[in-house]
Amino acid sequence: MNHKTDQRRPPRHAPPLLTITSARTENLDPLSRASIIRVCVAAHQEESFKHLFTYIPSGGYHFLAYQEQEIVSHAVVTTRWLQPEGMPIFRTAYVDAVATIPVLQGKGYGSTVMLELAHALSIGVGNYQIACLETDKPGFYTRLGWQSWRGPLAGRGENGLIPTPGVGVMIFRLPQTPRLNLDSGLTIEDQGGRIW
Numbered sequence: 001m002n003h004k005t006d007q008r009r010p011p012r013h014a015p016p017l018l019t020i021t022s023a024r025t026e027n028l029d030p031l032s033r034a035s036i037i038r039v040c041v042a043a044h045q046e047e048s049f050k051h052l053f054t055y056i057p058s059g060g061y062h063f064l065a066y067q068e069q070e071i072v073s074h075a076v077v078t079t080r081w082l083q084p085e086g087m088p089i090f091r092t093a094y095v096d097a098v099a100t101i102p103v104l105q106g107k108g109y110g111s112t113v114m115l116e117l118a119h120a121l122s123i124g125v126g127n128y129q130i131a132c133l134e135t136d137k138p139g140f141y142t143r144l145g146w147q148s149w150r151g152p153l154a155g156r157g158e159n160g161l162i163p164t165p166g167v168g169v170m171i172f173r174l175p176q177t178p179r180l181n182l183d184s185g186l187t188i189e190d191q192g193g194r195i196w
């Protein structure tokens with residue numbers, strides 16, 4: 001891995017007083033974990049984010065925006081396995097828990113976090129072949145270079161495919177991403193109840 005973690009550096013498209021760091025899940029101290037949960041719960045109005053570190057006990061790449069000492073925006077990448085129809089299974093950077101605290105939304109923090117995340121993946125962090133996320137806010141990601149998958153979506157379960165119509169899935173092409181047909185089928189492994 002050629003990307004330094006736990007190191008603060010100036011972002012390329014920075015709102016004032018912003019620093020961006022990245023850290024592996026296992027290197028996050030309890031205070032940082034509590035702050036990330038606070039940001040996610042407040043942004044999504046969703047208490048289930050209190051269990052974020054149960055779902056991601058280790059191995060995630062967290063991208064964090066700080067205003068002075070406070071975490072104000074976050075996104076995390078974990079490894080999953082996408083398969084476009086007729087293609088091999090791709091080692092996939094799956095993005096979750098994208099959140100900016102409500103009072104600081106609209107000031108560029110979320111975009112900066114997502115640009116930093118895309119840059120890190122593009123230079124080889126995690127050795128991923130493609131990035132993916134599920135969202136009901138495609139407009140936010142489209143302006144950052146993400147593309148909506150237009151074809152049919154499904155989970156790959158033990159007993160076959162589980163269609164997931166009506167879900168908004170987007171991908172981000174990395175240098176290693178082969179040519180793709182966004183109108184073809186796209187599947188992802190069923191994670192024991194969670195698909196996208």
Ligand SMILES: CC(C)(COP(=O)(O)OP(=O)(O)OC[C@H]1O[C@@H](n2cnc3c(N)ncnc32)[C@H](O)[C@@H]1OP(=O)(O)O)[C@@H](O)C(=O)NCCC(=O)NCCS
Nearest residue numbers: 043044098099100105106107108109110111135137139140
């Ligand atoms: C989505 C979210 C992470 C964006 O973070 P942020 O720090 O407010 O983002 P930024 O300030 O960098 O960017 C906001 C820009 O995106 C635009 N934007 C935000 N949501 C958008 C949407 N649904 N469609 C199109 N554009 C959108 C804003 O208009 C703004 O544009 P501007 O820079 O031209 O003014 C934040 O609003 C948030 O935490 N929302 C609640 C949780 C959530 O929905 N997370 C994503 C779910 S996948």
